Amino acid sequence: MSFATGLRCKECGREYPHQPVNICEFCFGPLEVVYDYEAIRRTISREGIKKGPASMWRYKELLPVDSEVVDINAGYTPLLKADNLGRYLGLKNLYIKNDCVNPSYSFKDRVVAVASTKAREFGLKALACASTGNLACSVAAHASKANMDAYVFIPADLEQGKIVNAAIYAPTLIAVEGHYDDVNRLCNELADDYDWAFVNINIRAYYAEGSKTIAYETAEQLGWKAPINAVVPVASGSLFTKIWKGLNELGMLNIIDEVHTRMFVAQPAGCSPITSAYLEGATRVKPVKPSTIAKSLAIGNPADGYYALKVIRESLGGACAVPEEEIAEGMKLLAETEGIFAETAGGVVVAGLKQLVATGAIKGDELTVAFITGCGLKTLEAVVDKVTPVIKIQPTVNSFEKAMAEHKKNKKSTENPASTRV
Numbered sequence: 001m002s003f004a005t006g007l008r009c010k011e012c013g014r015e016y017p018h019q020p021v022n023i024c025e026f027c028f029g030p031l032e033v034v035y036d037y038e039a040i041r042r043t044i045s046r047e048g049i050k051k052g053p054a055s056m057w058r059y060k061e062l063l064p065v066d067s068e069v070v071d072i073n074a075g076y077t078p079l080l081k082a083d084n085l086g087r088y089l090g091l092k093n094l095y096i097k098n099d100c101v102n103p104s105y106s107f108k109d110r111v112v113a114v115a116s117t118k119a120r121e122f123g124l125k126a127l128a129c130a131s132t133g134n135l136a137c138s139v140a141a142h143a144s145k146a147n148m149d150a151y152v153f154i155p156a157d158l159e160q161g162k163i164v165n166a167a168i169y170a171p172t173l174i175a176v177e178g179h180y181d182d183v184n185r186l187c188n189e190l191a192d193d194y195d196w197a198f199v200n201i202n203i204r205a206y207y208a209e210g211s212k213t214i215a216y217e218t219a220e221q222l223g224w225k226a227p228i229n230a231v232v233p234v235a236s237g238s239l240f241t242k243i244w245k246g247l248n249e250l251g252m253l254n255i256i257d258e259v260h261t262r263m264f265v266a267q268p269a270g271c272s273p274i275t276s277a278y279l280e281g282a283t284r285v286k287p288v289k290p291s292t293i294a295k296s297l298a299i300g301n302p303a304d305g306y307y308a309l310k311v312i313r314e315s316l317g318g319a320c321a322v323p324e325e326e327i328a329e330g331m332k333l334l335a336e337t338e339g340i341f342a343e344t345a346g347g348v349v350v351a352g353l354k355q356l357v358a359t360g361a362i363k364g365d366e367l368t369v370a371f372i373t374g375c376g377l378k379t380l381e382a383v384v385d386k387v388t389p390v391i392k393i394q395p396t397v398n399s400f401e402k403a404m405a406e407h408k409k410n411k412k413s414t415e416n417p418a419s420t421r422v
Ligand SMILES: *Cc1c(COP(=O)(O)O)cnc(C)c1O
Pocket: 106, 107, 108, 134, 135, 233, 234, 235, 236, 237, 238, 239, 240, 296, 297, 343, 345, 373, 374
């Protein structure tokens, strides 16, 4: 059995047994998984973790699963020292946590791995979700592995790459005319009537726990320590709050020293309700109508916005809103300096990092981790017109050399400062 003893309301503290419910019936606060940390402390160790599988399941003691897991090998992704990008930005100690390389190409595999396992434990008939794109892909993939039906709801204007990447697993794929917030509202209504596991609605408390593993891995890969700064792309705020929770759990369990990480929210200017609330000094988030090319972050009414704001304040962190036209530049910069092709959310993180350094919120020598959460092949639309043009030639040396001479000439006249090698 797991060390997760049940659910607890984050607002009134009322406790509940494990069940596919995410809202307190007394105060409507969100429910969170509760653990017996004393028992975990007696069991868990750095050595034990090291002997575990090369996936997020090496931290099973800190996850709420009781049965055989639905496993497509999510997690244990690379943490890379980003010296080239760091030099460009003026950061000596920059790391990239590269979650593009998960099985369905985003960090969502971490949350869905836990949610789908739990859904099966609860005996629910199908997996379902309201998605901004990546969740659709991950739910459909995990449903294949678990031999479950999948009902995946997406906004109709989603990128082609995400639609195909979800559709390939053959879920029931439903495009809703509206924004994510409309999709989410619809799914909340459906969740009352259908015996399905909506992974980010009725299973949300369990789902959210999966995100902690990106923090555990980062600490382990840094040689068992927390970073000074964490820069995180934020939509609902779930990932952001769970990175903070994960780091603090490791601190509390003495796996790492006391945590002094400053948590930074990165949002696109076209949908930055949490950053706006932070900059206004508000404690509640005012919903917005999203209009951003970073569709995976296009949540105008973030479910965990209130808690994300609390984490920013508690951690002495900050928040930034990235101008829309800088998102593709951020994607290109990451690719050209570090060889990582991230989706638009990654562009938001890189452009956000640049802004946070420029304003002095992040200092040059501080150990900083940028969380890159999804793969660029899913959002080709964002950069297809902005990348290096292809040089077409005949299959002859002569044609090649002529083209090269031409290319050299053009290159000199169009050198782009953002793409200057550093
Ligand atoms: C879902 C998602 C996020 C963050 O989502 P939260 O709702 O804030 O947990 C970040 N990046 C990508 C690529 C995503 O798909």
